[in-house]
Amino acid sequence: MGKGGQDEGKRRSGSAASDPDPAAPVFPAWARTPSECLAELGVSADRGLSSEEAAARLQRYGPNELERHAPPSVWKLVLEQFDDTLVRILLLAAVVSFVLALYDGAEGGEVGVTAFVEPLVIFLILIVNAVVGVWQESNAEKALEALKEIQSEHATVKRHGRWSHGLPARDLVPGDIVELRVGDKVPADMRVLQLISSTLRVEQGSLTGETASVNKTSHKIELEDTDIQGKECMVFAGTTVVNGSAVCVVTGTGMATEIGKIHAQIQEASQEEDDTPLKKKLNEFGEALTAIIGVICALVWLINLKYFLSWEYVDGWPRNFKFSFEKCTYYFEIAVALAVAAIPEGLPAVITTCLALGTRKMAQKNALVRKLPSVETLGCTTVICSDKTGTLTTNQMSAVKLVAIGRWPDTLRSFKVDGTTYDPTDGKIHDWPSLSMDENLQMIAKIAAVCNDASIAHAEHQYVATGMPTEAALKLWSRFWLRKWGFLVAILHLWIHLIC
Template identity: 75%
Template sequence: MGKGGQNYGKSENLGAKSESKGENYAPWSKDLGECEEKYQVRLDRGLSSADVEERRLSYGFNELEKHEGTSIFRLVLDQFNDTLVRILLVAAVISFVLAWYDGEEGGEMEITAFVEPLVIFLILIVNAIVGVWQENNAEKALEALKEIQSEHANVLREGRKISIPAKELVPGDIVELRVGDKVPADMRVMRLISSTLRVEQGSLTGESEAVSKTTKAVSEDVDIQGKKCMVFAGTTIVNGNCICLVAQTGMNTEIGNVHSQIHEASQSEEDTPLKKKLNEFGEALTAIIGVICALVWLINVKYFLSWEFVDGWPRNFKFSFEKCTYYFEIAVALAVAAIPEGLPAVITTCLALGTRKMAAKNALVRKLPSVETLGCTTVICSDKTGTLTTNQMAVAKLVAMGSKANALRSFDVEGTTYNPLDGNIQNWPVGDLDLNLQMIAKIAAVCNDADVEKSEHHHVANGMPTEAALKVLVEKMGLPSGLPSGASSGYDGVLKCSHLWNRIEQRIATLEFDRERKSMGVIARSSSGKRSLLVKGAVENLLERSSFVQLLDGSIVELDQKLKETILGSLCEMSSSALRVLGFAYKEELTDFDTYNGNEDHPAHERLLNPADYSSIESNLIFAGLAGLRDPPRKEVPQAIEDCKTAGIRVMVITGDNKNTAEAICREIGVFGRHEDISSRSLTGKEFMNLLGHEKATHLKQGGGLLFSRAEPRHKQEIVRLLKESGEVVAMTGDGVNDAPALKLADIGIAMGIAGTEVSAIQIIILN
């Protein structure tokens, strides 16, 4: 191993972004054996100490680069980087020198002579103090990126499992990840310990759902969302357990790439429209005042510069320095009088009052001129997930079985958050819950690993967002009468109904979700001792394993082809509205598990240890209903879109989510019409980047809204750059790590607050 590690030098490129180091190696496109060979490591052994030291010399520590922040001295100097301010500064200095000179000439200093320059100095000092105060804590985005990195990692080295600081990881390390772990580096998934692995990576990629990961290689040229066998630094494991191989560390990770883009954008800051106008005004004023002052001084030149003429020729030259300075003072006084020295102070005061009003609406402004720039905006580029939407899954529609075999009942569910009190279920039956709705509520509550907690500002999901949304649905459905009283005593959480269902139906075994059968099941024991199997999952898969259907009154009928087509028709309708649909089914005849209590020595326990048996256990199911979930738009967004259109501001949506979901949301919030043809106005990030230069410009100049889906951070940055080059004043809104570079580059970067990730929210709300 140590010898083999010698071939692993800095000249080799082990990742897609390190092209400057050599060949372009993409671990996501290689099988497991190739990855082990390339990184000179064995999965069951890990790296040796010699390998680690050698690779650390080549790649350094697994941490992001540190950039020195702007010094206070630099911030102070920047406040005087304004034509009008510099004119005032020069005028104040000249006035002060002349007042001092006059005092020395007259033998007595008069305080009144210094009032004018001192007032100008005071105005400039106050202006500088306010500006420095506004900007002193501005450059926090890069520090926030470091905060979302993992602190520790469980790594295999020389055959031993140890816990080390995450910054000590090197390419080739073997790391174990569990539920709740924050991924410490970009890693190739080598082995799944659990039957499934899901990762919440929306803050990096913009996806609205947790993503399932696999060990299977994918195409080399896929976008970041398509790298199903990779986990990325800063994302979180929400389900499963796996063994991974570190492929990229530090600045070579995806989050390191975002870090570099933010830093690059910060180096190319441009003047705001207000500053440009003030500079133009200052330059014009300087020219006009300069000409007028020179004329005034030249008109009076005869009073301090003259010649005596003898025989028509100038003989004796006379010059009066006292009169020269006197008329120079008059010219300077005229210049000072013409300069609106109160303008910077008035502008600063007005903008400061504007920031105060915005602060009252929970918007923190980083730079004062941004208030004015916001009013000049011509294009708003908005992220979708977490910005236009809540980034919280919610059930939008519930479909239950009717009183007859081919009759379905459909209920629209209100609410966009994890707060059970946010909205109701429309057309909900009055009175007690029927047996079919009770079964749906039971499955949604018990076949579920999520929880919801109330934080200071809002309700937060712990676990899979889709499962948390189902538990919120259970709360909105309520409880049937006749349940044991006091079953929820001692529980003071948010999910009282779900807690009660779990007390009545105690889970004794779990059939974990996997990609093959696309479902999750639990074996529950009721208070009467009866065992039942509760299952939720993809509707098509459940229907294939179902033989019966439960009707409204609890009666069971056979699932025939006509009834199956009716259910699939409802599924198709919800899917076309970009809803993620889950079905509910159950089984009460569990012969093998009639006496099972979770004991490992029970004969049926062996079947639970083999995921290949799960499909047979989940057979002959009774189908109960289905629910459609989505990441819903924020309530205020449609009106905001309409206001932008009225103001002549174009809205473009740039998201990392998939195309169909993004298009459905854009139609719902008013970016596109309900039935509008958007084939020429909806592109993926890759499709846009493949256009020629003039084609990109033409596409961006289209009137109306535009949509860019599956967009990576560099795609967002490129779109903002092209818009600025075409003369647009661009505002960018977002809430994720993937939005940070574009937020920084835009004329106005608007980071979402409480629900946003810290990297963008630390810039709350107006950046530039």
């Protein structure tokens, strides 16, 4: 997804998808000056769009949201669990065993619970196998839908020359003038018009995988054909402002954004899923097993042919054929029993259980597994190529040591800090003075708390940070200090509020 912004994806109007308007703005905004971008979009930075213009463009380009695809039905997921050669063999064996048990009862034979044990056990294994597979894929689909929350819900937009706070992000259209501040999620792809602060930094790891935030500017880029990292005057939907503030103009919404193109590619790739190595091996094993079992059962049945089919030779020709349907059925049951005994009924259940356990362990590490066999595919991986280790980090920082001037100018003190998450209760400061703290330590803690744009909040059973990771780490360390000095918490919070 390195080169984007030049293709206009499909737009949606209301709940129905429609083809994009051929007059939609398609131009490399990053290679144009702010005034050229405003002229191309037909908008003034001082007044913004009027309500009538915004409504017309909303009707023309569609709402600023990603396309929603209907999830697969439960019945489709269930049928997909039986799309396996070995499973189909087990299903056929169970059906045949069940029919033969009923036939014995209809013929007046003794039919007890034991006659149905084997087919019922096979049915139970298949049902459990299907339930586990459907449950896993349903949870994965829900998690994928939850990923759409990466889009912003509200934006500060200029309409009729006035700033409108809290406008639904889905109502943004190309040409809207938007103000971004620290902590905001970028609601659409936009061209930076003017920096309000001295710097603007955006965390766009959701698009590039890079953990380091990127500096943004309002100056145009000379190259029209460049990647996302090179578009320093553009901010993209789904990214987060970690420092500074700016005024921008919307250039792309909905599926025409970079995150929208990623969404479209993922949806396209999901329709072309190849069998995993495990599934290919199981299908090959099932086909080979079917052929071998079929030949053996046929041989067993033919060997006992003389017991249910007999004849006499008259003038060298077989005559007076005698056929016993009861004995034929009996030896057919023996052949079927041999086939069922040769089929590893527990294999699908064992495989599903092992894959489900692997999926559970990966889920504990925040890894999303859509289909169970994918776990085995990852296990077959021998080499993972990565451009740098920073791409594989969690983009979280934590303070590990505090170094301060000692009681004398030529001495230093160091304090070890524990904790690797943003949870204030997960960590402590070793050897911290609990009764008295000199002015030097107090000043360090005040600077870390006050001169800081980051914030830490609790959301969905975990703590998340907004802002630069370094400032978030210092904010967390200041909270450790506040816990040590509980009687000063209220005073310091009031002081921070008055200053900010």
